[in-house]
Amino acid sequence: MYKFSETFLKREIALIIIFWVVGFLMMTGSAFGLSEVYKDNIYDPGKLKPVDSTLKVKVGEKAPDFTLPSVVGKKITLSQFKGQKNVVISFVPAAWTPVCSDQWPGYKIVEDIFKNNDAILLGITVDSIPTLFAWTRQMGKLWFPVLSDFWPHGQVADRYGVLRSDGISERALFIIDKQGVLRYAYVDDINKRPDLKLLVTELRKLNAQ
Amino acid sequence: MKSVFLSTGVWICLFLLPYPVLGATTPPEAGGVLPEIILEAPSDPELMKYLGLKAAQDFTIPQIKAEIVIIEIFSMYCPHCQKEAPTVNALFTKITNDAKLKDKLKLVGIGVGNSGFEIDVFRKNYKITFPLFADGDFKIHKMIGEVRTPYFIGVKINPDRTHRIIYSKLGGIKDAGKFLDMLRRLSEK
Structure with missing residues (x-):
């Protein structure tokens, strides 16, 4: 009985996690007001860290040429x-x-x-x-x-x-x-x-x- | 065994919990009703008159003085919406030039993720004269299932201000005349 419950529990928890992940993806999949022009060709990386670098240029200084x-x-x-x-x-x-x-x-x-x-x-x-x-x-x-x-x-x-x-x-x-x-x-x-x-x-x- | 039965109820609850959230993000369906889309009254008196609004306060789509309201969900940043703008203008001209239609059929645009400034850019660029509303924080966009753009919704408004969605579809209208004929048929159903 104990073994049955443990297996049952693991399987159900796994199913709930899958269900919530799918649900979350459904909620976020088409956000941003994206144009129909791209149809289903857009890769959604999800929410990213807002800023992940440090500016190396300063306002008032010469901009690096390239x-x-x-x-x-x-x-x-x-x-x-x-x-x-x-x-x-x-x-x-x-x-x-x-x-x-x-x-x-x-x-x-x-x-x-x-x-x-x-x-x-x-x-x-x-x-x-x-x-x-x-x-x-x-x-x-x-x-x-x-x-x-x-x-x-x-x-x-x-x-x-x-x-x-x-x-x-x-x-x-x-x-x-x-x-x-x-x-x-x-x-x-x-x-x-x-x-x-x-x-x-x-x-x-x-x-x- | 009792614990298994007891926990079954918990599992069902856990499975069903996301449903109300998911339900709120489904695109509007023909035959259904709109979520409560609240729009800010335009500052232009001509647009107020067009919408049949008496007081300069927030309003909902069924409060617009019309028998059918066409809602264009667009974005200034959307290439298809830019391409579609002359066709939507042609639709508006066709409606306003028709004495029998102009008071019955009204057209509004909602710019998802667009600020007031961006809406104005779109309006000036394409010489749009029907009312456009900004949805800068995507609040309305979330209520209508985060649809891609352009997306058109046709709503039949009854004399008692109840309403029914008669058209809800992704993509441009392509041909103003055919689109009007189709809306007319759908509204008679």
């Missing part, structure tokens, strides 16, 4: 915009993940805001060019360059202090002025998309100076 390959083939260097445009850098953690997959399509429809503030946008992830090519094709035509910080892996993200311990980057925004000086740095909860208002407010502030 050269990275873009999805359209040519290489882009930060300093090529010096004296011409303010530069917004948008690091997103990884392709084919929930929040990232919607962030740049949002920037796609605000080209005028960037133009009016004499700014260009550079989107960067640590993914390879082929991955970025396939992923960004789902977003429609992007007006800004998408750069790959894949090799040496995450070198630029690391130089800015936004490379996480698992090799992906933070969800970060940087604004660099026409003199190449860092004017704004945003690194917050990787699980949340930054309100567009934050970025636009900072851009307008910089452009008004």
Whole structure:
């Protein structure tokens, strides 16, 4: 009787754990208001540690220069915009993940805001060019360059202090002025998309100076 | 043996506990009713008039002065919603240009995970003139089963303000005319 109860108990506990895990996944599976454009092709990593790195750049100091390959083939260097445009850098953690997959399509429809503030946008992830090519094709035509910080892996993200311990980057925004000086740095909860208002407010502030 | 019987009740409770939570995250179904979606009254008097609201206070969908309300669940960040915006505008124009329809059928949009600022960007970008509401904290999105976007819900409102969902589907409306015909058929059932 005792042995029967013990086996019964173990089996039932296992079943309850499975049931709750499945239930939890059902609750979290389609969060984030994800677009139908990606259908079931998005990998959900679950809730991640909000921030997992320490910034290595300071507002008011010169932003580290870099050269990275873009999805359209040519290489882009930060300093090529010096004296011409303010530069917004948008690091997103990884392709084919929930929040990232919607962030740049949002920037796609605000080209005028960037133009009016004499700014260009550079989107960067640590993914390879082929991955970025396939992923960004789902977003429609992007007006800004998408750069790959894949090799040496995450070198630029690391130089800015936004490379996480698992090799992906933070969800970060940087604004660099026409003199190449860092004017704004945003690194917050990787699980949340930054309100567009934050970025636009900072851009307008910089452009008004 | 008694302990096994006693514990069976406990197991059943443990199995069933997640159900009410899961139930709350199911998308609305045709034939059912909406969860209590509370929206903030718009500050634009024209939109207040369109919705038939008298006081500038929070309201629910069945309080909208209409026989059918179409709810578009969208996001400024969603590529399909961006692509769909001209078709939804065409639907709105078709309704407002039809003297028999314009007071009976109303259209509202709810931007899930979008702030007021982001809703305004979407509105200006696509020249949207029907009311859009922000669901910045995903509160409404959670109530409707965290559906992907765009998602459309059609609700029939009865004269006594009770209501019934007649349409609830993921994906764009594609053709404004065909969508209206289909809603008309569904509302007559």
